[in-house]
Amino acid sequence: xxxxxxxxxxxxxxxxxxxxxxPGIGVGIIFGMGVQAIARQPEAYNIIRQNMLxxxxxxxxxxxxxxxxxFVFGP
Amino acid sequence: xxxxxxxxAAQEETHExxxxxxxxxxxxxxxxxxxxxxxxxxxxxxxxxxxxxxxYVVLAAIGVVLIVGFFFLAFRVPRLVPSxxxxxxxxxxxxxxxxxxxxxxxxxxxxxxxxxVSLFFFVWxxxxxxxxxxxxxxxxxxxxxxxxxxxxxxxxxxxVGIRNQGFVGYFKNMAFPPGVPKxxxxxxxxxxxxxxxxxxxxxxxxRLFANMFAGHLxxxxxxxxxxxxxxxxxxxxxxxxxxxxxxxxxxxxxxFIQALQAFIFTLLTASYIGGALEAEH
Numbered sequence: 001x002x003x004x005x006x007x008x009x010x011x012x013x014x015x016x017x018x019x020x021x022x023p024g025i026g027v028g029i030i031f032g033m034g035v036q037a038i039a040r041q042p043e044a045y046n047i048i049r050q051n052m053l054x055x056x057x058x059x060x061x062x063x064x065x066x067x068x069x070x071f072v073f074g075p
Numbered sequence: 076x077x078x079x080x081x082x083x084a085a086q087e088e089t090h091e092x093x094x095x096x097x098x099x100x101x102x103x104x105x106x107x108x109x110x111x112x113x114x115x116x117x118x119x120x121x122x123x124x125x126x127x128x129x130x131y132v133v134l135a136a137i138g139v140v141l142i143v144g145f146f147f148l149a150f151r152v153p154r155l156v157p158s159x160x161x162x163x164x165x166x167x168x169x170x171x172x173x174x175x176x177x178x179x180x181x182x183x184x185x186x187x188x189x190x191x192v193s194l195f196f197f198v199w200x201x202x203x204x205x206x207x208x209x210x211x212x213x214x215x216x217x218x219x220x221x222x223x224x225x226x227x228x229x230x231x232x233x234x235v236g237i238r239n240q241g242f243v244g245y246f247k248n249m250a251f252p253p254g255v256p257k258x259x260x261x262x263x264x265x266x267x268x269x270x271x272x273x274x275x276x277x278x279x280x281x282r283l284f285a286n287m288f289a290g291h292l293x294x295x296x297x298x299x300x301x302x303x304x305x306x307x308x309x310x311x312x313x314x315x316x317x318x319x320x321x322x323x324x325x326x327x328x329x330x331f332i333q334a335l336q337a338f339i340f341t342l343l344t345a346s347y348i349g350g351a352l353e354a355e356h
Contacts, residue, residue, distance in 0.1 A: 050174070057339040061278060064285035071108040071288075 019066025
């Protein structure tokens with residue numbers, strides 16, 4: 001079976017790049033909606049900020065797991 | 076004109092072989108996962124297990140002494156009008172109690188506040204060792220430390236759930252959350268069981284580990300780049316200075332992330348314990 005195409009080099013970088021798409025969109029949505037919520041109701045700033053940071057950390061975890069996995073299952 | 080200057084500088088670099096002013100080789104020594112492997116200071120074996128006393132163990136021991144010593148000294152002789160150390164200790168305790176435990180669990184969680192306080196401060200101090208000059212390794216960047224904490228949290232919330240809802244009741248409530256059309260249970264139950272019993276401890280540990288691992292790797296990369304780019308031509312100086320400034324800025328960002336990760340770890344622990352204390356309704 002002849003090889004038609006091959007990717008060499010740092011596959012970990014490609015993996016991280018792909019893994020960062022979803023969390024990037026997710027973090028944008030979280031903070032965008034958080035800012036909208038603060039604009040609608042400024043007196044709820046503290047509770048909104050806490051929930052924003054909670055959501056940010058949960059979403060960021062996925063991107064960082066994508067960063068770490070190439071090192072764990074490394075060459 | 077700038078392109079010519081840049082080309083000239085590059086040629087000068089490769090010609091003289093002085094990419095940085097100490098040795099002649101021009102490869103950038105990119106930090107990888109190897110920088111986390113340290114030689115142990117001492118090894119001994121006990122009951123057939125080998126113990127390596129590395130820098131992580133020493134830093135963890137220092138962290139334990141700091142935290143236990145601080146809280147012991149702060150609350151040794153508690154007074155109604157607090158002394159200075161006691162008020163700082165109260166700040167820490169009340170922060171976890173009001174912002175984490177009462178928000179997430181409510182009044183029923185008072186029993187767990189000391190555990191949450193310990194967890195928060197241990198994770199935070201272990202993270203802080205990344206930016207303290209003599210330490211410079213976040214203790215939580217070795218997967219063993221977050222994994223151990225996460226295993227402890229898993230055991231605790233399962234035990235609390237089984238004790239409060241009964242063995243059968245706890246797993247029944249976990250597998251069959253109420254308010255769902257009956258047909259959906261076929262796909263919902265395996266997902267719920269898998270998510271609560273396996274995914275939760277895994278992501279709890281890996282979130283903390285990956286944040287600290289990536290942050291330390293980033294700081295190391297910029298520090299090594301500041302050293303590596305330092306050469307006699309002006310472009311080298313500009314790049315090196317920029318890299319150094321970025322190191323400082325990223326250290327500030329890293330300190331924010333350390334505190335945030337400690338907060339998130341404790342918040343999620345409180346959330347899991349709260350979920351185990353009473354069934355979803």
